[in-house]
């Protein structure tokens with residue numbers, strides 16, 4: 001199958017796979033419209049972005065194999081791409097370890113890829129506690145939360161390394177949201193502080209992330225360490 005949806009490639013990243021040095025492929029298209037998305041050209045303008053042929057991308061990555069630990073597939077939302085299985089299969093044939101970034105909205109795709117052992121690590125972005133109104137606000141879409149719950153279950157049960165992440169910003173999130181989602185997951189949640197540098201909704205450019213002090217308190221809460229702890233007092237009011 002011909003793959004027409006690889007819209008970007010980073011040959012060497014130190015930040016996209018915790019503890020690993022990796023290449024990153026960006027696939028176009030996404031079913032969410034998170035107002036704070038910083039990869040929005042991949043979401044809104046994907047048809048007008050030139051595609052990189054998979055063969056060429058594999059050729060460019062091949063000589064880097066001795067320095068890279070693997071390849072991260074990001075987006076956009078990669079599970080939205082019908083060619084994702086082909087891309088992962090070709091990477092596996094070339095002996096690459098693969099990390100997948102996902103918003104968790106398509107659990108049936110995750111299940112299929114995991115059953116074929118095409119993924120070595122998954123990072124799932126959870127946008128808010130699993131509450132319809134909060135999810136609509138953070139994704140700009142009505143989201144079937146049962147799909148999100150199923151993806152969380154599938155990833156956990158897969159027993160491959162994984163992380164659950166949430167981008168937080170004062171307009172949308174508070175300490176109770178972080179505490180609620182961390183308690184639901186019953187494992188640490190990785191937080192990313194909002195950066196207004198470039199956003200899908202231009203009105204978000206005037207928003208700010210949390211101050212370093214508050215963000216660090218939220219991180220403590222997300223680690224599970226501050227649950228029911230006196231540190232709660234330091235956190236912002238809900």
Ligand code: SF4
Nearest residue numbers: 030032034037076103
């Ligand atoms: S941040 Fe939201 S809109 Fe942007 S790629 Fe991720 S899920 Fe899609």
